[in-house]
Amino acid sequence: KQEVTQIPAALSVPEGENLVLNCSFTDSAIYNLQWFRQDPGKGLTSLLLIQSSQREQTSGRLNASLDKSSGRSTLYIAASQPGDSATYLCAAPGQAGTALIFGKGTTLSVSS
Amino acid sequence: DTAVSQTPKYLVTQMGNDKSIKCEQNLGHDTMYWYKQDSKKFLKIMFSYNNKELIINETVPNRFSPKSPDKAHLNLHINSLELGDSAVYFCASSQESALNTEAFFGQGTRLTVV
Numbered sequence: 684k685q686e687v688t689q690i691p692a693a694l695s696v697p698e699g700e701n702l703v704l705n706c707s708f709t710d711s712a713i714y715n716l717q718w719f720r721q722d723p724g725k726g727l728t729s730l731l732l733i734q735s736s737q738r739e740q741t742s743g744r745l746n747a748s749l750d751k752s753s754g755r756s757t758l759y760i761a762a763s764q765p766g767d768s769a770t771y772l773c774a775a776p777g778q779a780g781t782a783l784i785f786g787k788g789t790t791l792s793v794s795s
Numbered sequence: 796d797t798a799v800s801q802t803p804k805y806l807v808t809q810m811g812n813d814k815s816i817k818c819e820q821n822l823g824h825d826t827m828y829w830y831k832q833d834s835k836k837f838l839k840i841m842f843s844y845n846n847k848e849l850i851i852n853e854t855v856p857n858r859f860s861p862k863s864p865d866k867a868h869l870n871l872h873i874n875s876l877e878l879g880d881s882a883v884y885f886c887a888s889s890q891e892s893a894l895n896t897e898a899f900f901g902q903g904t905r906l907t908v909v
Contacts, residue, residue, distance in 0.1 A: 717898060721836075726885065726902035770836065774898075777840070781851050782828055783887075783898055785838040 685710040685777040689786035696763055697794050704758040704789045706773030711751045717783065718747050718758050719772040727772065731758070763793045798822050801886050801901040808876055809909055816871045816904045818886030824899075825891060826850070827869035829861060832883040832903070841884075844869050845891075876908045 686709045696702055708716070715734045719727040731747040733740045733756065739748045746759040760767060770790045774783035799820045808814050820827060828851075829841040843851035847863040858874045873880060883903045890896040 715896075719900075724905075727838075727887075727900040729897055729899060732897045772838070774838075782840040782843045784840070785830075787835070787837050 685713075685775055685784045687773055687775050687784050687786040689771075689773050689789050691789055692787065693790045693792075695792045695794065698764060700763050700793075701759070701761050702763055702791070704760070704771050704773075704791070706756040706758070706786055708754050708756070708773075708775040708784075710775070710777075711754045713751065713775050715776065716747075716749050716756050717774045718745075718756075719774065721770045721772060721788070723769075730771075760791075763791075765793050765795045767791060768793050797901075798899050799886055799888055799901040801884075801904050803904060804902065805905050805907075807907045807909065810876055810878060812876050813872070813874045814876060814906070815873070816884055816886075816906070818869050818871070818901060820867055820886075820888040820899070822888055822890075822899065823867075824888040825866055826889050827863065827866070828887040828889075828898070829869065829871050830885040830887060830900075832885060834882070838885070842869075842871075873906075876906075878908050881906055881908045 688707045717732045718730045731740045733749040744761040749756045770788040772788045773786045777784040826845045828843045832838045842861045844863045860872045863869045885903045886901040889898040
C-alpha cells in the first residue's frame with residue numbers, strides 16, 4: 684500500500700533563500716509523481732508532474748526531482764518570495780495507479 | 796474557463812440532513828475522483844470513477860454515495876450528515892487513471908455540519 688511522507692511539516696525562511704522540500708514514498712513502482720500547491724482556503728494547483736522516465740522537471744523557479752530507486756522526490760524552490768508561502772503537497776499513484784495518495788504537506792512561510 | 800468546478804463552495808447544514816455536492820470537468824477526462832481533506836489538512840481518496848464506473852471505494856460510510864450521470868460529472872450525495880463529516884471535499888479529474896496522467900482539482904467544498 685502506497686504511503687507518502689513529507690518532511691519537514693513546516694518551514695520558515697527569509698525571502699531570497701533557496702530551499703528543498705522532501706517527499707518519500709513506499710511503493711516505488713510508480714509511473715509518475717505530482718507536486719501541488721495549496722493556498723489557505725483554496726484548492727490544489729498542480730505545479731509539476733514528473734514521469735518515471737524523467738529525473739527532473741522544471742517550471743520557473745521550481746525544480747522537482749524523482750529517484751524511484753530510493754523512493755524519494757524533492758522540490759527545489761530557488762530565490763524564495765513571500766508569494767511562495769503556501770502548503771506544498773506531494774502525491775504518488777496508489778495501488779494499480781487508480782488514485783493519487785497524498786503526503787501531509789509542507790507548510791512554507793517566506794518572510795520579507 | 797474553470798477546468799474542474801464544484802458547487803457549492805460552502806455548505807452549512809444540520810445533523811441528519813441529506814446534501815449533495817456537484818462536480819463537473821470540461822477537460823474531456825475519463826477519470827474523476829472525490830477526496831476529503833480533514834481538519835488536519837490531510838487529503839484522502841474517497842472514490843474514483845472511470846467512464847462512469849466505480850473504480851475505488853475506500854473505507855467510506857455507505858451514507859456517501861457518488862453518482863456519475865456522464866463522464867464529465869461526478870456528484871457526491873451524503874445522507875444523514877454527522878458532525879464528523881465536516882471537512883473540505885475536493886473533486887478531481889485526470890485523463891486516465893492516476894497511473895500516468897496529471898490530475899486537476901476543483902476549488903473544494905467546505906462542508907460544515909452543525
